[in-house]
């Protein structure tokens with residue numbers, strides 16, 4: 001059973017889908033720790049309802065981003081976590097964090113990387129930028145985390161249509177429902193089955209048993 005840790009900051013709808021997939025057996029793993037950067041994140045309630053250990057670590061309680069990142073490394077190492085998922089985590093960590101768990105941290109980004117990603121592209125800003133550019137499709141990307149924002153090897157992507165009358169909010173909702181909530185649990189499930197391999201910064205998904 002894969003030991004999974006999660007970092008959250010907000011509502012936790014992605015976390016909920018991951019919890020559901022663990023509970024249904026689709027993900028052959030166990031969420032051993034959910035850490036929030038904010039005490040008010042509803043994601044914490046979702047974890048508690050499922051008897052998952054929760055912790056709150058706030059950036060402002062540490063001397064620097066580096067110290068904060070080191071505390072998180074220690075936290076997950078103490079729990080022998082094998083995969084860390086960033087499920088709506090709004091803090092940029094020091095590169096020491098990514099270096100501590102190479103190809104073992106997954107992030108979901110609400111656009112098709114390399115579009116609308118990198119510094120400043122978070123939350124609704126991503127969808128505002130997609131609408132401002134007038135793209136006809138957008139989507140979501142699950143990728144491994146390296147030292148740079150939205151930069152690591154791409155694991156899965158799913159496209160979503162943009163409608164003429166979309167607002168950033170309506171587009172955000174469609175991207176979550178039609179892409180994020182599907183590909184994030186799927187990518188974690190593949191990882192748990194040992195089917196994700198990284199060659200020269202590119203991901204290959206190994207074929208599973210034919211059913």
Ligand code: GRF
Nearest residue numbers: 010011012013014088108110
């Ligand atoms: C999602 O849009 C995700 O792509 C982004 O932050 C949002 C988190 O939403 N990284 P939730 O907390 O999972 O509901």
